[in-house]
Amino acid sequence: MVEIGYKLFTESHSAPELVNYARLAEDAGFSFLSISDHYLPWISNHGRAGFAWCTIGGVSQATSRVRVSTGVTCPLIRYHPAIVAQAAATAATLMPGRFELGLGTGESLNEHVVSGVFPTSEPVRLDMLREAVNIIRLLWKGGMQDYSGIYYTLDNAQIYELPRELPQIRISAEGPMSAEVAGEIGDALIHFEQKPEEVIETFRASGGEGKSCMIETVVCYGRSVDEAKRTAYEWFPVAANKGELNWIVPTPTQFEQLQQMVTPNDVAKNVLCGPDPQKIIEKVGKFVDMGYDSILLHQVGPEQKEFINLAHDVILPEFGIKPPRPESGGRMVPGPAR
Template identity: 35%
Template sequence: MLKIGYKASAEQFEPRTLLKFGVLAEEAGFDSVMISDHFQPWKHTDGHAPYAFAWLGALGERTTRVQIGTSVLTPTFRHHPSMVAQATATLGVLFPGRVILGVGTGESLNEVPATGMEWPAYKERFERLGESVGLIRELWQRDHVSHEGTYYRTENATVYDRPDEQIPIFIAAGGPRMARFAGRSGDGMICTSGKGVELYRDALLPGLVEGAAKAGRDPEKLERMIEVKVSFDLDRARAMEDTRNWAALALPPESKVGVEDPREMERLAAELTAEQAASRWIVSDDAEEHVERIKTYLDLGFDHLVFHAPGEDQPRFLQLYAEQVLPRLRELSPARLG
């Protein structure tokens, strides 16, 4: 069954305004509202970075139906796994059946300024995430957990307020290794759009299936979430210009690795042309054509589409989507895996 979500742009809007957008998304018919957990935003000028757990608590109180969660939080450096387990469990008690924990290996932009650490190689980040996910689940399942791992320790640790239902953990994947890990250990996989069909078709989704098969799990029971970057407006020029707010996303990975200052990230993004800034986005002023391009991800097998719009007028986007895009999407179904 297809789920349709709204990405709350925490780095773009101040927290109270962002809450209003989350409420509007539920009213517009979206199924989920997801927020990333940044300590620092992609740009310094007019940037924001609210604490995801606090914001989700406020959103949960203002909504009644939508799933809420992180996409993506890093439970390995500035967040100790035991505190992530406690915070997420509290949300699960407050809003039963509505909470998702999305996790990933992190970015130096968020972790280094908050800790002063030296950013480790990918191997360590991957190992830390694996140990962290295991520890979080253990703390949700039993009392008095004494864990002595490679990176984390607990001693007789108990999370006292836990929901009756297990909270799903979605794992962010940008390559086949993380996708296999999501298949083995996750309840779902998260990735982002605009990186070329080959990555999803030949690496991420097959990796998810492979990881699930090796663990004796059914990949069809794992959600395949993708954040789809869309700029939809009846005025195409406006839709194109809106993508400049998130030009940093179009920077090549080698330009972003090791950049820990939002001012420098902003400077690098400002050097991109409008066409380059828009390269990661589905830019459209025609609903039929827009949905046809989104359908590519459904045909690949993704079943939870979370839409991220770059414009300043989010109520306009939500209204346009509710009227012209969501009804068309509801008529479609995701392809099966395998």
């Protein structure tokens, strides 16, 4: 059976809001949560970019069943791999068997802030990711570890708080080159809907056969299609950017300049907008047919509680997910599902 997840978007919601949404999403029946890990928001009017790892601690105490993944953390520049290894190990002790480490090569937006430099070469970033994953797995073996590589060094490093069950490492891939690396070094795949068929085929052919494949799709549930298009444009205009722009543009101000070059209709080509849950159901079904076993729904905009209700009442039951209402009875949150 397919698993359906809910996105915790740190760039648009405060940490207390995200912890609350996590609890509501678990009550609604979502199988997993994925939290973005940004230093800066994409655009200034997002107004948020809280520290994901603190929020994960809050989520661990507000939930008891749902799995939690970083979606995704970049262990290349802003974080040394040794710090990511320690953070993930601690998160896994807070959520035994429920935490998963999602890793990727990141964006200039978040990584340049500590060095002023972000590698524009994808092969270089992927080589750095390979080495970073090697370091993380080395430290998770326990004991004192030294390491001298091309990009990173360890000197008398040891993680003293290791979980009984180590997290899986899910690698992000946006194209065939990164999908090949994901199959090689990852326990699982996450894709962000750029080339879903090509990526999953390459991942499987490169060592990913039999491994979990997750895809994130962006939706904007609203009272009307036009209203949802306007919301998507205001909250997630980066969906309309082409090529590698989202990876190499370094500041929210420049992303706002790009926003002026696109329209709500442009954004809606990549964000499913409107009140009709059947379109979301059909899209999830399409990805399931491609072979994705985990579908992550990223609802953009302020109507998070309304979307969670919609998922509970309409979307999740279509895929055999029928969680009980909370013990307190009644709706999880006020307001109609549609």
